[in-house]
Amino acid sequence: xxxxxxxxxxxxxxxxxxxxxxxxxxxxxxxxxxxxxxxxxxxxxxxxxxxxxxxxxxxxxxxxxxxxxxxxxxxxxxxxxxxxxxxxxxxxxxxxxxxxxxxxxxxxxxxxxxxxxxxxxxxxxxxxxxxxxxxxxxxxxxxxxxxxxxxxxxxxxxxxxxxxxxxxxxxxxxxxxxxxxxxxxxxxxxxxxxxxxxxxxxxxxxxxxxxxxxxxxxxxxxxxxxxxxxxxxxxxxxxxxxxxxxxxxxxxxxxxxxxxxxxxxxxxxxxxxxxxxxx
Numbered sequence: 683x684x685x686x687x688x689x690x691x692x693x694x695x696x697x698x699x700x701x702x703x704x705x706x707x708x709x710x711x712x713x714x715x716x717x718x719x720x721x722x723x724x725x726x727x728x729x730x731x732x733x734x735x736x737x738x739x740x741x742x743x744x745x746x747x748x749x750x751x752x753x754x755x756x757x758x759x760x761x762x763x764x765x766x767x768x769x770x771x772x773x774x775x776x777x778x779x780x781x782x783x784x785x786x787x788x789x790x791x792x793x794x795x796x797x798x799x800x801x802x803x804x805x806x807x808x809x810x811x812x813x814x815x816x817x818x819x820x821x822x823x824x825x826x827x828x829x830x831x832x833x834x835x836x837x838x839x840x841x842x843x844x845x846x847x848x849x850x851x852x853x854x855x856x857x858x859x860x861x862x863x864x865x866x867x868x869x870x871x872x873x874x875x876x877x878x879x880x881x882x883x884x885x886x887x888x889x890x891x892x893x894x895x896x897x898x899x900x901x902x903x904x905x906x907x908x909x910x911x912x913x914x915x916x917x918x919x920x921x922x923x924x925x926x927x928x929x930x931x932x933x934x935x936x937x938x939x940x941x942x943x944x945x946x947x948x949x950x951x952x953x954x955x956x957x958x959x960x961x
Contacts, residue, residue, distance in 0.1 A: 684714065684721075691720035692743060693939040696735070697750035700726045704954055705748055708932055711953050712944040720940050732756050736777065736784070745939035746778040748932075754788075754817060761766030761786035772825035772849065773817050776935040790818060793931025794901070800930070800946070801922045803897050806831050808869035813861060813885070815842040818874040818901055820850065827852050834868065836861040836877075866891035871914075873900045878908035885910045889917055900924050904958055925955060 695705045701724065701946035709722035719852040725747065727735045732753055737760075739747060743787035749757040754773035758764060761774060765787035768774045798805050806829040812819055815837035826833050827850060834854040837843040855863055865871060865887065877885035879902045887910065888900075903924035911921045929946045936944045 683700070685850040686721060687719050689719060691718070691745050691940050692723070693720070693745050693747060693935070694723040694725045694739075694749060695748040696725045696727045696732070696753050697959050698726060698728055698752060700750065703750060703890040704928065704957055705750075706785050706953050707931065707957055708929065708950070709936060711950055712936055712942070713940065715795055716779070716940075716942045716944070717746055718940050718942060722939075727753070729753070729756065733760050740782070740784065744779060745930040746776070746935065748935055749777060757786055760784060766792060767825075770828070770850075771817070771821040773821070776938075778935075778938045787934065787943050788821055789934045790821040790927070792934065793927045793929070794822050795825055795829075796933075796946075797924075797926030798897070798899065798922055798932035800926060801897075801920070803870075803920070803922065805870070808832075808895075809834065809867065810870040810872060811836065811868040811871045812874055813877075813887070814874035815838070815839070815846050816874065820846055821825050822872055822874055822901070823850055823853055831870075834864060834865045836864065863891065864894075865889060866893065869893055869896050871896060871898045873902065873908070876902070878910050880904045884908075889913055889919070892917060892919055894918070896920070897922060901927055903928055906955060906958060925951060925958070929954065 695703050757774035762783040763785050768786050768788040771788035776789050778785045795805050809832040812835045823833050834842045836856050836858050838858050839950045844856045847855050876882045897920045899922040900908045901924040902908050906923050914921050
């Protein structure tokens with residue numbers, strides 16, 4: 683049982699809703715592992731109350747918070763300063779409170795890269811095809827472009843992809859209908875859409891043209907084995923699920939709030955994954 687002192691460090695995750703988040707379980711594991719006097723709690727905040735609530739948390743002594751849907755862009759707007767990662771992603775997922783100031787960063791892209799590297803994949807090895815055009819797409823595309831990789835985006839609504847390309851120079855846009863043929867010209871396939879997530883339709887993509895060296899990754903982690911990953915695995919392609927991205931993106935925030943450098947390992951992965959299994 684964890685006993686907090688009056689000096690406990692406090693952090694949490696804000697969203698609306700936020701009950702689905704696995705971040706409290708993840709950070710709770712690290713807090714116990716490193717015997718830290720602290721807590722990480724879910725903070726459901728209505729969008730209209732977000733600026734006032736964040737100010738209140740800072741004044742109440744919180745060290746910072748993570749921000750999830752729908753607060754990532756609102757979090758960017760209330761920061762006193764933002765890291766380059768947030769500027770490139772156009773959104774903030776990690777807030778640090780210090781001396782009455784709010785610093786924002788976006789760790790999603792970093793978490794994506796670290797997840798690939800942990801699986802033995804060099805994200806800069808070859809061209810990447812990203813499916814989607816939302817906030818996660820922007821975070822992933824910006825870090826890949828930063829490595830010098832050639833990046834192509836296909837989205838169901840081409841206009842959204844083109845808007846993203848205007849903000850990320852070097853990004854190539856293709857029609858959604860061209861995604862099947864485009865697979866042949868890429869060695870990294872990234873699904874950033876909700877297709878394949880529990881409760882959503884599966885992603886329709888033909889992997890018959892996929893190069894043998896292709897890596898297929900899905901930022902969805904519920905379920906861990908999405909239909910896309912199952913199809914890729916059946917073809918002998920290397921697969922990287924989305925859970926690792928969740929785990930790695932949490933590292934910088936935990937370090938800033940609680941003063942420890944947490945390790946992502948099999949024990950953590952098993953602990954968080956156990957909460958993803960069907961009842």
